[in-house]
Amino acid sequence: MTDLDASTPRxxxxxxxxxxxxxEPGAVVASASPAAQSGSAHITEPVSYDAVxxxxxxxxxxxDDVLPFLRNVTRGRGIPDARLEEVAQHYRAFGGVSPINEQNRALRTALQEALAAAGLDLPVYWGNRNWEPYLDDVLAEAARDGVRRMIAIPTSAYSSYSSCRQYREDWADxxxxxxxxxxxxxxxVRQFFSHPGFVEPFAEGLREAVxxxxxxxxxxxAIEVLFTTHSIPSADAALSGAGAFDDVDGGGYAAQHLAVAEQVxxxxxxxxxxxxxxxxxSGAPSTPWLEPDINDAIAALDRRTAAVVVPIGFVxxxxExxxxxDREARETAEESGLWVTRVATPGVHPTFVDALVDLVRERVVGRPVGERASVTRIGxxxxxxxxGCCAKAGAAARPAIAGIMP
Structure with missing residues (x-):
């Protein structure tokens, strides 16, 4: 449950x-608890977990970590190091250190304390998809500690290949x-975009920003609010959301973000x-990705004197x-003569941490769907x-857990 020893070679x-x-025999969901193996959309019977x-x-x-990390992120895409180095400059500007690991250390600590305060005796293990501590090392540690059943929390609130299914593939790996x-x-845990504990910190920040x-x-x-999230390939977006939003441009990924923005x-x-x-x-310019880009949207603002950026796609x-x-979009706004400010992400906001605890508790107690916390128009x-939910467009399905195959 601790970070790897600093003396261990990278x-x-x-x-x-x-x-x-x-x-398991008769199961349709791989490496799942007995309650989830049947593949029911919602699990409403209590499940006993050993850890989070x-x-x-x-x-x-x-x-020294930057290029190896980027090779992990882009594995299988054949991107040469020279191209990766262009992206690496963003990290190098911060001394080669991404803040995400320290943020997740803080989140793990806050989550552990909140679980204990809620009477849930569950240790929290933290593992990464693309850098140390790697998931397989963390799972091996958990198994040595006697853990046999875990409830996983991805640090992403929405449905798409990169924000959901890729986590499930990496757990299988x-x-x-x-x-x-x-x-x-x-x-x-379910995708938590609709949980009030995820939405409320953004609403709080927006009130202050306005x-x-x-x-x-x-x-x-004269104020424009720009709700922003990571763009993804349009073809991937169309496959997100379990087919529930085939009539929405951008599929479930866009629909979920729109629902959060409307609520905030x-x-x-x-x-x-x-x-x-x-x-x-990122990727080839010829590949369609979701638009508009935030910089283009800022440059196109008319009859506005102020912009408020709300990063609802990030925890x-x-x-990024x-x-x-804070650098590129701010520069674009200032070049356009706009006053600009950004709302903070949830981070370790107590309301958000309590929401994660609630997501764990609803599975531990088997809470009925109608009693689950949700505030957006998408329940x-x-x-x-x-x-097939959140499949990668044009790619064969890879082994994944926590879902019905493929």
């Missing part, structure tokens, strides 16, 4: 991709690498203009927030991912 590669998944698995994206913690596929069970803009002399009708605006600034924008796109102020928003999401 491991530069994440676990290899799994070639199969362990499925907090799963992060990971990030480098020194200049880690279980196979640690030789625990038939021993350790991992369930996943008040600051007004104090700086800007009328409410309704709670904090219903009379202020707003839009959903995207950031941090902490990691590098600090660089893409509580699935506990067990649906078949």
């Amino acid at each position: 491991r530069e590669t994440k676990p290899p991709q799994a070639t199969g998944v362990h499925v 698995l907090l799963s992060g994206f990971g990030g480098p913690e020194g200049q 880690a279980l196979e690498s640690a030789e625990l596929s038939g021993t350790l069970q991992i369930d996943k 008040a600051s803009a007004e104090s700086a002399g800007h009328r409410r009708d 605006i309704a709670d904090a600034a219903p009379d202020v203009s707003w839009q959903l924008v995207y950031q941090s796109r 902490s102020d990691h590098l 927030v600090l660089w893409d928003l 509580p999401w699935f506990d067990v991912c649906r078949p």
Whole structure:
């Protein structure tokens, strides 16, 4: 449950991709608790867990880590180091250290304390998808500690390949690498975009930001709120959301973000203009990604004197927030003559931490769906991912857990 010893040599590669998944006889969900093995969309019977698995994206913690980390992130895409070095400059500007690991250490501590305060005696293990502590090492540690069933919390609130299914694939990779596929069970909390504890910190921040803009002399009708999230390939977005939003441009990924934005605006600034924008796109320029880009949206603002950026796609102020928003988007706004401010991400806001505890508790007690906390027009999401949900466009399905295969 602790970070790896500092004297341990750096491991530069994440676990290899799994070639199969362990499925109990008669089960349709791999490496799952008995309650989840049947594949029911919502699990409403109590489940006893031994621990919580907090799963992060990971990030480098020194200049020598940057390129190996980026190779892990882009594994299988054939991107040369020269191209990766262009992205690496963002990390190098911060000394090669991504803030995300320290943020997840803080979140793990806060979550552990909140679970204890709530009477849930569950240790919290933290593992990363792309850098130390790697998931397979953490799962091996948990197994040595006697853990046999975990409830996993990804540090992402929404449905898409990169924010949901890729976590599930990496858990399958880690279980196979640690030789625990038939021993350790991992369930996943539902996507938590609709939980009030995720929404409320953004609403709180937006109220304060609009008040600051007004104090700086800007009328409410001259303020534009830009709700921003990570752009993803349009083809991937169309496959998100378990087919529930096939009629929405951007699929479930866009629909969920729009639902959060609508709720935050309704709670904090219903009379202020707003839009959903995207950031941090990568990949070939010829591949369509969700738009508009935040910089293009800022440059196109008309009859506005102030912009408030609300990063609803992120749970902490990691590098893509600090660089893409606090540097690049701010520069674009200032070049356009706009007053600009950014709302903080939830981080370790007590309301958000309590929401994560609530997500664990609802599975421990088997809370009925109608009694689960949810404030957006899209209600509580699935506990067990649906078949094909959040698939990678154009790619064959890889082994994944916490969902019905494929």
